[in-house]
Structure formats: structure tokens, C-alpha cells
Amino acid sequence: MVCLAEEEDGISGFQLVEDNSRTNPRNTIMTKEELEIVEIVNRETKAWDTQDVNLLITLFHPDMVWPWPKTPQSHDPMEWELVVGKFDKNRWSKGWQELFDNFELVHNKREIKKIVVSAENDGAFAVVDIDTLWMNKKGDRNHWKGRVCKVYSKVSNEWKMTMHTGVLEY
Numbered sequence: 349m350v351c352l353a354e355e356e357d358g359i360s361g362f363q364l365v366e367d368n369s370r371t372n373p374r375n376t377i378m379t380k381e382e383l384e385i386v387e388i389v390n391r392e393t394k395a396w397d398t399q400d401v402n403l404l405i406t407l408f409h410p411d412m413v414w415p416w417p418k419t420p421q422s423h424d425p426m427e428w429e430l431v432v433g434k435f436d437k438n439r440w441s442k443g444w445q446e447l448f449d450n451f452e453l454v455h456n457k458r459e460i461k462k463i464v465v466s467a468e469n470d471g472a473f474a475v476v477d478i479d480t481l482w483m484n485k486k487g488d489r490n491h492w493k494g495r496v497c498k499v500y501s502k503v504s505n506e507w508k509m510t511m512h513t514g515v516l517e518y
Contacts, residue, residue: 381465385472385500388507392498393458396480399448401441408435409501409508416514420494423516451482451490461495470502478515494518 378386388407395404412435415428422428432440462475475497482490492515499511 378463379465381469381472382463384507385463385465385474386460388500388509389458389460389474389476389498392509393456396456397453399453401444401448404444405437405441407509408440409503409510410435412508412510412512414512414514417516420515420517428514447482447490451484454481454483456480472500472502472507474498474500 391403392407394400395407413430414432415425416431417423418427418429432443457479459477460474461477463472465472475495477495478492480492484490494515494517496515497513498509500507501510502508
């Protein structure tokens with residue numbers, strides 16, 4: 349088991365715990381698989397924070413798709429779109445590099461609300477509340493604020509993101 353500790357440096361904030369009687373201040377015990385999901389969420393956050401396209405690319409399964417709601421209130425998938433299609437390393441890298449070149453990251457706040465791992469330990473999802481604000485030189489804002497669901501599959505002993513919902517308000 350893994351115990352969640354109160355540290356800000358990502359994965360090092362987690363410690364292996366031999367028995368379940370020891371808990372952290374939030375009384376949260378995590379499995380190895382849950383800890384691995386925390387790591388990939390933190391890696392994604394770091395990629396946005398550092399505007400590192402190459403780090404961001406490490407997250408995605410080749411079959412990844414990213415449906416996006418037209419608005420943060422578009423909870424009905426009938427209103428969703430596939431803006432960038434199936435994962436393509438070159439196309440997606442170019443799009444993110446354009447974002448990084450034209451917008452400054454004002455803030456990027458993320459909080460994991462829930463992690464669910466399949467009984468087989470080969471599939472998982474994380475519910476994450478995000479508040480990410482980008483601003484260009486003209487003052488135009490690109491604000492991602494709300495809740496997302498990040499879906500992962502275990503591939504060759506490594507978690508890869510297979511699907512991610514766009515940002516929804518709850």
C-alpha cells in the first residue's frame with residue numbers, strides 16, 4: 349500500500365506503507381496502481397507548467413481520443429466534438445507548441461478528486477478539477493476551468509491515457 353503525504357513535489361510525496369494501520373493526515377491509503385495514476389496526472393501537470401511538449405507526448409496511447417464539449421456546460425455528449433482527432437504525435441505536438449508560443453500560462457491548478465482502478469489493475473480513470481488560465485499578448489484568455497475525466501490503460505507495464513473528456517462545469 350501507499351500512503352499519501354503532504355508534499356508538493358509530486359511522486360516523492362508518497363511513501364510505501366507496510367501495514368494499513370499507518371495513514372497520513374487525510375487518512376488516505378493508496379495502492380501501487382493508484383500511486384502510478386497520481387504520477388501520470390502530476391507528469392501531465394508538470395508538462396503544462398513547463399510547457400514541455402515532449403513530456404506531454406509521453407502520456408498518450410496511440411489510440412487516444414479527446415472529445416471536447418462545445419461549452420463547459422455541455423454535459424450531453426450529443427453536443428461534443430473531436431477537435432483534433434485520434435492521437436498523432438506530430439499534429440498534436442505542433443498544436444501544443446503553437447499554444448505555448450502564443451500564450452503565457454497565468455496559473456495551472458489541479459486537484460485529483462477521485463481515482464478508480466479496475467479489479468484487474470489494467471484500466472483506470474482519474475477525476476481532476478482543473479483551473480488553467482492562458483493569456484496572449486493581446487489579453488485574450490483561454491481558460492480551462494472545471495472537471496475532467498482522464499482514462500488510462502496499462503500497456504507493457506506503463507499507464508497510457510486513452511481518453512480524456514474536455515472540461516465540464518459541475
